[in-house]
Amino acid sequence: MIENSFNRRNFLKVLGWGGATAALSGCGNTSVEDGKEFVTSYVETADYIIPSIGTYFNSTCAQCDAGCGIMGRVREGRVLKLEGNPKASINNGKMCGLGQAGVQAHYNPDRIREPLLRNGDRGEAITWEKALGLINEKVGGVNAENIAFLTGVVSGHDKALLKNYLDALGSGHHYVYEAVAPSVIRAANKKAYGVEMPRLRLDKAKVIVSFGADFLGAWVSPVHFSQQYARFRKPDSGERGVLVQVESKMTLTGANADRWLAIRPGTEGILALGLINALAAAGLSVPGDVAAAVGGYTSERVSKDTGVSAEHIGKLAALLKERSPSLIIAGSAAEGYAHGSQNAAAIALLNQILGNVGQTVEAPSSTPFPQMAPTTGNRLALQSLNDNMAQDKVKVLFSYGTNPVFTAPATMKLKENLKKVPFKVVFAHYMDETAVEADLVLPLNSAMEDWATVIPEYVAEGAQLNIRQPLMEKLYPGTLGLGDILLGLLKYRRPDEYNGFEDFYSYLRNAMVTNKDALGGASKDGDTFWEAALSHGGVKMVGEPVNLSGNVSATTLVVPAPFVEDATYPLHLIPAVSASMRDGRNANEPWLQESPDPLTTIVWDSWVEMHPKTAAKLGIVEGDIVEVASKSGAMKAQAYVFTGIHPDVISVPLGYGHDAMGRYAKGVGANAFKILDPVFDKETGELAMHETRVKVTKAGKRVIIVKDEGPAGGNQMGRKIAVRLTSNKVNLSEEV
Amino acid sequence: MNYFLRLSVLLVGLVVSAGSYAANTVQPLTTADDLGPKVEQPFEFPHNRHAGNADKGGMEINCMYCHTYARRSMVAGIPPVQKCIGCHQSIESVRETPRIKKLFEYWEAKKAIPWKKVHDLPEFVRFNHERHIQRFVFAQNKPVQEACGYCHGDVKTMTVARRQKPLSMGWCVSCHQKDHPVDATSTKTTHGPNDCWQCHK
Numbered sequence: 001m002i003e004n005s006f007n008r009r010n011f012l013k014v015l016g017w018g019g020a021t022a023a024l025s026g027c028g029n030t031s032v033e034d035g036k037e038f039v040t041s042y043v044e045t046a047d048y049i050i051p052s053i054g055t056y057f058n059s060t061c062a063q064c065d066a067g068c069g070i071m072g073r074v075r076e077g078r079v080l081k082l083e084g085n086p087k088a089s090i091n092n093g094k095m096c097g098l099g100q101a102g103v104q105a106h107y108n109p110d111r112i113r114e115p116l117l118r119n120g121d122r123g124e125a126i127t128w129e130k131a132l133g134l135i136n137e138k139v140g141g142v143n144a145e146n147i148a149f150l151t152g153v154v155s156g157h158d159k160a161l162l163k164n165y166l167d168a169l170g171s172g173h174h175y176v177y178e179a180v181a182p183s184v185i186r187a188a189n190k191k192a193y194g195v196e197m198p199r200l201r202l203d204k205a206k207v208i209v210s211f212g213a214d215f216l217g218a219w220v221s222p223v224h225f226s227q228q229y230a231r232f233r234k235p236d237s238g239e240r241g242v243l244v245q246v247e248s249k250m251t252l253t254g255a256n257a258d259r260w261l262a263i264r265p266g267t268e269g270i271l272a273l274g275l276i277n278a279l280a281a282a283g284l285s286v287p288g289d290v291a292a293a294v295g296g297y298t299s300e301r302v303s304k305d306t307g308v309s310a311e312h313i314g315k316l317a318a319l320l321k322e323r324s325p326s327l328i329i330a331g332s333a334a335e336g337y338a339h340g341s342q343n344a345a346a347i348a349l350l351n352q353i354l355g356n357v358g359q360t361v362e363a364p365s366s367t368p369f370p371q372m373a374p375t376t377g378n379r380l381a382l383q384s385l386n387d388n389m390a391q392d393k394v395k396v397l398f399s400y401g402t403n404p405v406f407t408a409p410a411t412m413k414l415k416e417n418l419k420k421v422p423f424k425v426v427f428a429h430y431m432d433e434t435a436v437e438a439d440l441v442l443p444l445n446s447a448m449e450d451w452a453t454v455i456p457e458y459v460a461e462g463a464q465l466n467i468r469q470p471l472m473e474k475l476y477p478g479t480l481g482l483g484d485i486l487l488g489l490l491k492y493r494r495p496d497e498y499n500g501f502e503d504f505y506s507y508l509r510n511a512m513v514t515n516k517d518a519l520g521g522a523s524k525d526g527d528t529f530w531e532a533a534l535s536h537g538g539v540k541m542v543g544e545p546v547n548l549s550g551n552v553s554a555t556t557l558v559v560p561a562p563f564v565e566d567a568t569y570p571l572h573l574i575p576a577v578s579a580s581m582r583d584g585r586n587a588n589e590p591w592l593q594e595s596p597d598p599l600t601t602i603v604w605d606s607w608v609e610m611h612p613k614t615a616a617k618l619g620i621v622e623g624d625i626v627e628v629a630s631k632s633g634a635m636k637a638q639a640y641v642f643t644g645i646h647p648d649v650i651s652v653p654l655g656y657g658h659d660a661m662g663r664y665a666k667g668v669g670a671n672a673f674k675i676l677d678p679v680f681d682k683e684t685g686e687l688a689m690h691e692t693r694v695k696v697t698k699a700g701k702r703v704i705i706v707k708d709e710g711p712a713g714g715n716q717m718g719r720k721i722a723v724r725l726t727s728n729k730v731n732l733s734e735e736v
Numbered sequence: 737m738n739y740f741l742r743l744s745v746l747l748v749g750l751v752v753s754a755g756s757y758a759a760n761t762v763q764p765l766t767t768a769d770d771l772g773p774k775v776e777q778p779f780e781f782p783h784n785r786h787a788g789n790a791d792k793g794g795m796e797i798n799c800m801y802c803h804t805y806a807r808r809s810m811v812a813g814i815p816p817v818q819k820c821i822g823c824h825q826s827i828e829s830v831r832e833t834p835r836i837k838k839l840f841e842y843w844e845a846k847k848a849i850p851w852k853k854v855h856d857l858p859e860f861v862r863f864n865h866e867r868h869i870q871r872f873v874f875a876q877n878k879p880v881q882e883a884c885g886y887c888h889g890d891v892k893t894m895t896v897a898r899r900q901k902p903l904s905m906g907w908c909v910s911c912h913q914k915d916h917p918v919d920a921t922s923t924k925t926t927h928g929p930n931d932c933w934q935c936h937k
């Protein structure tokens with residue numbers, strides 16, 4: 001708030017009465033501000049550009065990796081508001097709050113505006129010629145083996161150029177890292193279905209059992225799933241679908257479920273096998289070896305292990321048997337353990353037994369240009385880069401689209417290992433935790449100024465290539481897009497091939513137009529094809545459907561017994577991935593800090609979510625500052641007492657607690673990534689995000705939590721706003 | 737900021753009551769006492785030469801030929817340089833005059849001409865050109881120069897435009913309170929909206 005110390009009385013005093021009358025009459029007339037501002041004027045303009053009236057341009061959202069199609073409303077050369085692109089098959093004209101905040105990434109006051117070269121503690125502004133020249137010199141001075149490129153998910157022409165650059169350097173070290181991604185699920189899916197990410201047809205399912213997949217909030221492609229979910233709830237057949245969510249900490253999806261089952265952390269696989277056993281007992285045909293393998297998972301045992309009552313297990317099995325097809329989804333809650341792969345395999349097996357494969361689990365299409373297909377990331381990649389850095393094997397490091405210094409657990413000692421790398425180049429929007437460690441920082445265009453093509457991992461239908469195009473002129477002349485930077489670097493290495501392209505735009509246009517036949521433009525001339533692609537925000541491609549394999553086998557299926565209690569660290573920590581904050585890369589957009597968490601309504605801070613029973617046992621009330629300590633570190637945050645969590649579990653949202661990045665992110669909350677224990681999934685080697693055990697102690701202070709929820713919490717002050725209704729189709733208390 | 741805002745709202749009320757005696761008298765197109773400041777422009781655009789009467793050496797060009805957005809948008813806008821050049825490239829007689837030379841300099845450099853706003857309402861006021869033009873020019877069939885002149889004065893006699901009217905809230909309201917025929921032929925009358933939120937959105 002801007003304090004106005006110059007109040008009305010002073011105003012009149014200063015002027016004296018003569019002055020005051022002059023000023024007063026002045027207020028009425030000359031608040032008109034003639035001759036101060038410029039009129040928006042153009043040199044040349046298209047007929048459809050009318051000042052004060054918005055024009056919409058299609059592009060692709062860059063706020064998360066779902067790759068929704070967006071439309072930017074542009075007025076007087078400035079982008080004002082984003083909407084979903086109605087032609088985009090992923091999101092059909094809708095978008096999420098995180099996507100909406102994209103304009104704040106663009107207009108953000110903390111963006112880096114020119115390349116910065118380290119000079120002691122400071123970054124010195126240099127020109128792009130000098131920056132690219134320096135990179136070329138550095139990569140030329142080391143063995144190609146010692147060059148590493150760390151990126152987030154890459155696809156499209158950026159990926160193709162990156163590969164060409166790495167080839168030109170003679171190095172294959174490309175690490176693709178995603179801090180929160182369903183990487184264990186992908187591996188398990190590959191085994192069970194033959195593809196990493198099958199298409200999930202929520203809209204065709206009559207029952208969905210989701211093991212902690214927050215598909216309405218933050219999982220894979222939430223806007224797409226939300227639309228399918230709406231059709232699942234209100235299908236043409238009129239038979240409302242039933243959603244059962246099994247997880248230890250309630251997610252937004254859990255809050256929407258007909259039945260939310262709080263499960264003991266890590267026992268998701270046991271429940272899946274128990275359900276198969278119950279289904280077999282109820283007469284569903286189950287292959288002999290599977291039946292034998294799950295025979296021991298009786299209702300009583302499963303109920304004892306998982307904490308889910310035998311009654312609910314029975315009801316769930318009955319529901320699944322009766323309503324087909326169903327869909328079972330394994331989410332981050334199931335995969336986050338040392339036995340995450342086994343949990344995911346058990347859940348996939350349940351899908352297969354129920355005959356959902358081919359029904360609600362569909363084959364995706366392959367893309368006709370594999371060199372542009374998305375390379376998804378995992379946490380193992382960062383682990384191996386880290387090991388290489390520790391052994392002094394990395395001499396030049398590039399980092400793009402990730403912030404590993406923020407997202408790596410403290411036990412990795414990533415920051416220390418980074419110091420061993422003599423030359424670190426970080427592509428960044430903000431001076432985030434990784435950029436401040438860099439030797440050279442390359443400022444990136446915002447997504448609203450950039451050219452790129454994107455193939456999302458999860459494509460709703462067919463195969464497609466999304467286009468990201470500038471919605472307005474660059475705000476700062478000193479920023480560049482990844483494509484332009486790579487092209488600039490390639491010109492040093494392969495001048496014959498790349499000197500002909502003035503910029504990435506001309507490269508991209510040429511590449512697209514040359515391949516227009518495969519991009520659905522065979523009948524159009526080059527210009528028409530390109531214009532149409534830009535106007536639609538992407539092109540459809542002809543992809544081959546990939547075959548799903550239906551291997552049903554229980555031979556390798558072993559799910560470990562539930563955890564034994566740890567006396568020192570009695571609680572399980574669930575690092576929560578929230579719809580707005582995700583892995584924290586967008587934390588410097590104030591709308592996201594300001595929009596309340598959907599379940600707790602907390603804003604602008606981290607919190608420690610715990611069950612009332614747990615809180616009572618520890619003598620904690622809402623607002624107590626508590627210390628959460630694991631074997632690997634400790635953090636402090638305010639306690640929030642909430643029934644939507646298992647009593648053995650506490651949860652802290654990820655993405656908060658930056659100590660760099662910008663004015664809206666820095667110092668807000670605490671970073672839960674840091675205290676994660678180094679436990680890994682046994683099959684894939686992925687960091688097991690839910691394996692950290694903690695103890696919680698009061699730190700002494702108590703605060704008033706800043707949240708939207710009223711003092712009466714979620715009880716609606718007795719006004720019965722959202723009363724529980726039983727529908728005529730589903731009698732919840734009877735069926736689930 | 738807030739204080740000034742509140743103060744001005746209050747005072748505008750005063751001005752309205754003081755000025756209401758004028759509400760029902762015909763407003764002359766130009767009232768010298770409300771002249772705005774002279775606004776320095778990149779070069780002097782002669783409105784009189786373009787829009788003035790033929791007997792005074794004007795071309796009688798319709799205001800909306802250049803201010804083409806006025807009937808379609810909230811703002812009247814300034815024509816793109818392209819539009820000036822569209823005519824001037826074939827008007828050899830004035831090609832070498834200082835102002836036209838300047839115009840061509842902007843065009844060749846592909847630079848927009850940084851015209852200053854002559855009529856600039858504060859940010860908390862939303863004035864819609866389209867509504868006014870549609871009502872007066874298209875529904876009531878008023879001559880364009882008269883309709884524009886209600887607020888802009890007799891532009892066809894000016895070189896660089898200069899504000900002629902107070903453009904204060906009281907002044908707007910004085911017209912919005914009057915009855916106007918709904919269209920050219922009707923005897924039914926209506927008046928402009930007087931709800932606060934019509935202009936203060």
Ligand code: SF4
Binds near residue numbers: 067098
């Ligand atoms: S889901 Fe991701 S890609 Fe889609 S609108 Fe939201 S942030 Fe953007």
